[in-house]
Amino acid sequence: MPSSPSRADRLAALIAKPFAHRGLHRRDGIPENTRAAFEAAIAAGSGIELDVQLTRDGEAAVFHDYTLDRLAGLPGEVRGLAMRELERIPVERTGETIPSLAGVLALIAGRAPLLIEVKSPGRRVAPLCAAVKRALDPYIGPVAVMSFNPEIGRWFRVHAPQVLRGLVVSEEGRMNLRGRIERYFSLGIARPDFLACDVRDLPSRFAGRQRARGVPVLTWTVRSGRDRAIAAEHADQIIYEVPR
Numbered sequence: 001m002p003s004s005p006s007r008a009d010r011l012a013a014l015i016a017k018p019f020a021h022r023g024l025h026r027r028d029g030i031p032e033n034t035r036a037a038f039e040a041a042i043a044a045g046s047g048i049e050l051d052v053q054l055t056r057d058g059e060a061a062v063f064h065d066y067t068l069d070r071l072a073g074l075p076g077e078v079r080g081l082a083m084r085e086l087e088r089i090p091v092e093r094t095g096e097t098i099p100s101l102a103g104v105l106a107l108i109a110g111r112a113p114l115l116i117e118v119k120s121p122g123r124r125v126a127p128l129c130a131a132v133k134r135a136l137d138p139y140i141g142p143v144a145v146m147s148f149n150p151e152i153g154r155w156f157r158v159h160a161p162q163v164l165r166g167l168v169v170s171e172e173g174r175m176n177l178r179g180r181i182e183r184y185f186s187l188g189i190a191r192p193d194f195l196a197c198d199v200r201d202l203p204s205r206f207a208g209r210q211r212a213r214g215v216p217v218l219t220w221t222v223r224s225g226r227d228r229a230i231a232a233e234h235a236d237q238i239i240y241e242v243p244r
Contacts, residue, residue, distance in 0.1 A: 011164055011193055011216065014113045014142040015237040019047040021221050022064060026242055031071065033062050034096035035107055047113035047142075049220075049239050052101050054120065054128040059083040060101035060135055064119070072098070101135045110141025115196075115218075115239070117168065118147045129155040136163060146196055153190025166218070167192040171201040180206070194236075196220055199227050202234040211236070 005013070023030075023037025024044055030036045033050055041048045051064040061078055063086070068074040072089050078098075086098040099107075101116070108114060120128040129152055132145060145156055146166030156165045167190045169183060183206050194216040197207045202219060211217045211234075219231045220239035231238045 007164070007193070010142065011144075014047075014115075014144055014164060015194070015216055015218065016142075017045065017047045017113055018222075018237060019049040019113070019115055019218070019239040020044070021049050021239050021241045023048055023050065024242065029094055031092040031094055031096050033064055033099075034091055034094075035099055035104070036094075036096055038104060038108060038112075042108070042112045046240075047115065048108065049115040049117065050104065051117045051119055052128070052132060053078045054131060055083045055086060056080055057082040057084075058127055058131055060128060060131040061086050062099045062101055062104050066119070101132060105135055105139050108141065110139075113142040114144070115166070116143065116145045118145050118149070118152045120147070120149060120152060122149075123151055125149060125151045125155050128152075129159070133160045133163070136160075144193070146192075146194075147190075150186035150189035153192055157191055164193045165190065166194045166196050168196045168220075169201075169207070170198040171204060171206070172198065194218060196239065197235070199230060199235075199238075202230050204234070207234070 020041035022032035024040035025032040025037040030040055038048050050062050052060040053063055055061050063078050067077050071091050083100050089098050144164035144166055146168050148168045153165045153167055156163050195207055195210055196218040199219045199222055207217050216236040218237045219235040222228055222231055222238040222240040223243050
């Protein structure tokens, strides 16, 4: 029997293409984090970055904001509704609605590398992590989870070690000693396979040291030629948006 790909090989396959931030959403009526945005990214030959949050009934919904007002024009939070309710809500007054992670995985079906940003603040991360794991268990294709919250990396390291994991990092407002200590503390908790760093922080001593150790560095959100030039020198792959 052929051997399974190594972790290094899976990581290399994952970051082989640039990632469209929240899918390839544009001013021509394609909202972020929707099925149309993901299909547009695949058509463009890009990978996909998306966000997930926990619903009231313990599922993973694909949505960036904690509240519904910006994208759906409604009061309330994502966690206050069940997945079946969220799936009926239009996004930006289009025909697109809020999808479940399971539904998005069925749509993508391994056609593009996928980064799942898990959005769960605080230490109570298990419900959302477990929902993401349930959705990922049958999935075949290059995929990783990532988060600003190092507890999410720790959860996957313990409960789903086969899943590639990343630590999302922003140094904005945290360039002091406390910020540097927190970054290394988070690194020790998450033990990530890669970093995803704010392009505005590059070049970064922290990111550079990890990259020198062999930890790939992705950078977000790349929107300009200047961003791309910085990323080409200081990162291994980009998470980009088409400027609106």
